Amino acid sequence: VYLITKDLTSHKNSALFGTFLYLVSATHGIIFYWSATFAFVLGPFFYFSSVLLYLRKRILLCTILFVLGLLTNELLISLPLLLLIYEIIFGKSWYKKLVVLFIILFAYLFVRWQFLPNILKGDYQLQLGFKQILLNLRDYCLWALNWPNEIHNQFSSFFQLNPIFIKNFLFQISVWMINSIFILFVIALSVFNFFRKSATRNLILFGSIWFVIALVPVLFFSQHAFSYYVPVALVGLIFVLGSSLTNLSKTIN
Numbered sequence: 001v002y003l004i005t006k007d008l009t010s011h012k013n014s015a016l017f018g019t020f021l022y023l024v025s026a027t028h029g030i031i032f033y034w035s036a037t038f039a040f041v042l043g044p045f046f047y048f049s050s051v052l053l054y055l056r057k058r059i060l061l062c063t064i065l066f067v068l069g070l071l072t073n074e075l076l077i078s079l080p081l082l083l084l085i086y087e088i089i090f091g092k093s094w095y096k097k098l099v100v101l102f103i104i105l106f107a108y109l110f111v112r113w114q115f116l117p118n119i120l121k122g123d124y125q126l127q128l129g130f131k132q133i134l135l136n137l138r139d140y141c142l143w144a145l146n147w148p149n150e151i152h153n154q155f156s157s158f159f160q161l162n163p164i165f166i167k168n169f170l171f172q173i174s175v176w177m178i179n180s181i182f183i184l185f186v187i188a189l190s191v192f193n194f195f196r197k198s199a200t201r202n203l204i205l206f207g208s209i210w211f212v213i214a215l216v217p218v219l220f221f222s223q224h225a226f227s228y229y230v231p232v233a234l235v236g237l238i239f240v241l242g243s244s245l246t247n248l249s250k251t252i253n
Contacts, residue, residue, distance in 0.1 A: 014242035043073025200243035210236025
């Protein structure tokens with residue numbers, strides 16, 4: 001995470017700040033507590049390593065780790081699209097090297113559907129309704145802001161929490177709210193910097209898209225949504241926060 005952020009921002013302090021946020025994120029709790037989620041330790045490793053190698057133009061190694069990642073965790077299916085978005089936003093000229101990654105991805109998806117045709121059933125049934133996608137995105141955003149995994153089950157409507165939950169965990173909710181307000185304030189600075197056409201505009205845009213694209217493999221599963229899907233997407237939010245605080249510090253100086 002540090003190396004990717006440093007390569008994209010060319011700013012060591014932003015990379016250190018972003019790495020710290022990633023390190024202390026509550027989304028790692030289930031991953032390291034529940035041994036069955038070990039694939040979600042390896043998955044982000046292969047994902048981030050592939051991105052880093054691609055940024056440094058080590059395409060062969062990137063491809064190898066991408067294949068290993070696909071065999072480990074389904075979150076890797078979003079990687080080729082993410083790298084394509086990177087090429088489009090930052091105006092690179094060697095995006096044709098992504099063809100191999102897309103061919104591998106399509107071959108993987110074909111084999112997966114050919115030999116496991118009934119995988120989209122039960123908890124993995126797709127929910128393509130706009131309202132359900134918004135509900136899932138709400139939960140993933142809250143988890144990215146360090147709200148607990150249980151928050152997924154405590155909404156009586158889109159915005160309203162269970163009153164009993166609020167009563168029993170009032171102090172914790174207050175802490176989560178303060179943390180969320182601070183982060184949302186920084187995100188608001190990002191929006192301001194984006195429309196001001198600052199030097200970090202492309203990074204803010206890329207980070208925002210990263211957050212959504214990294215969640216695409218799981219965004220449509222309303223019955224199988226957990227905070228351990230967030231760590232890969234979280235890096236996109238870190239880009240947004242890091243670039244905003246960098247702009248803020250430069251303004252103050």
